[in-house]
Amino acid sequence: MAALLVAALGTGCGAGGSETPDKAAKAKAAGAAGEQAGAAGALGTYAEKLKALQQARIVAAKKWGLLKPPLVAPQAPKEKPEITTRDGFEVEGQDELPPVFTTVPTEEKVVFLTIDDGAEKDPEFLKMMQELKLPYTAFLSDYLVRDNYPYFKEMQAAGVTLNNHTLNHRYMPALSYEKQRQEICGQQDTIEKTFGKRPTLFRPPYGNYNEDTLRAAKSCGIKAVPLWNEEAFPNRMDWREWDKDLHPGDIILTHFRGKEDWKGSMTDMIRHVMKTVTDKGYAVARLEDYL
Template sequence: MKIYVLAKKSVVKVISVFILLSVSILYTSTMSNNTLDVFSNKKELPIYYVDTPEKKIAISFDAAWGTEYTEDILNTLDKYKVKTTFFLVDFWVKKHPDVLKKIDKKGHEIGNHSTNHPEMSKLSKEEIIKEIKTTEESIEKVIGKKTTLFRPPFGDYNDNLINTCRELGYHVIQWDVDSLDWKEKGAQSVVDTVTRNVKNGSIVLFHNNAKYVSEYLPLVIEKLQAEGYKIVPISELIYKDNYDVDVDGKQIKKQTKK
């Protein structure tokens, strides 16, 4: 009798294990795509930097408040024969159209930085479109050129933003080197931060109204040029089509089949 009971318990145990395994396999095979996406690398990413063998980089300026140092910036860029990209917010454009005209006339690239400087990931698709198109139209009215690069305020984005920008014909641009000029720790701090972290294909973030920009900008450019870097506008650095962006935000040119 005792042997029979033990045998019965063993059978029950085997059956229980079999049932658990079956349920597990069934659950795994029928998991929704949304659940599986949590463990995938399907998240959309903006361009942080570019994979290139050339010693070529881009520096950029976000302009949302003030123009106090913009003349100094433009004079420095002229002095070192550098062209760059300025990302502008709509209310800045409306307040300083003459400055926008001057930036454009000097051959610098104009990017879109939204209308009201919001956290873009919190907006609906319709709100994102309005933020981008309003600024696009304001810039086009002043200089007659359509923007094609978008930098989200605060570097805040999600899949909805990336996909919407793609539909609108925009490349979403981040940065891999933050100058941290907004911390106002002095010119040398910015010079060190940028020159120690820059590499081929880097995109550097500056702000047009940073307190020490008139001091640090010539020092940064001199050092980068001495190290052999060519500084170009972002649109001359990135690939416009036939590319991937890896999990680190590096834009990689797809290899064409021969």
């Protein structure tokens, strides 16, 4: 604060000003002090929220059988990183199309949890994620979610963004441009009509796409195509990279699945993925805060 006051007192009002130097200095000093007080207040508020979140996660971790409470992600970046298409995912004219990527550029030890399709609608999963206060992003296929829209509305009300995974989860490269556009734009319209917000993120089924897929996605209002670097199950992690490890900004994929398909439930999957993430010193952040 002393440095701010010195700087203010050393600055006049300028040749065209009507204030005296003393008045200008006092006004600037008051302004600087006010800004610093506001910043201190904001930091205080963030520290209080951080403490409350940490305490809530300690309590919830014990309830849900996590050996350690999830780490808290740092504040979202003020300037979002520039997202570009990752090597190996290029198509002709890519600069004009939504970027395809598996990792978000960041130096922070954060990863992003994404969940696909919508087959399993486990109420215990919703409770667990709400109590742990863990962010995640959903990519929905309408043919799987239409029998229980309220489940996903509850998810949305808790702060989860609902994104596009096509109407019917078809293998996109086998379809014509028009068929792909029907799958993507149709799901855009359905999500907007049902949940009130048109998605900006799209994930092609199976992670497979071609140039027509990206052109169709762009025409439907899609801004980015996140894929994934790891896939989570109740009993293991599958790794895309050779080192079989997490990296800052990695996107983790999992699915709305249960014991009919897995050796465990969705809550089992969360326990396993969070053990992996936390043991490696990573926090789960909100993907939309970085895009």
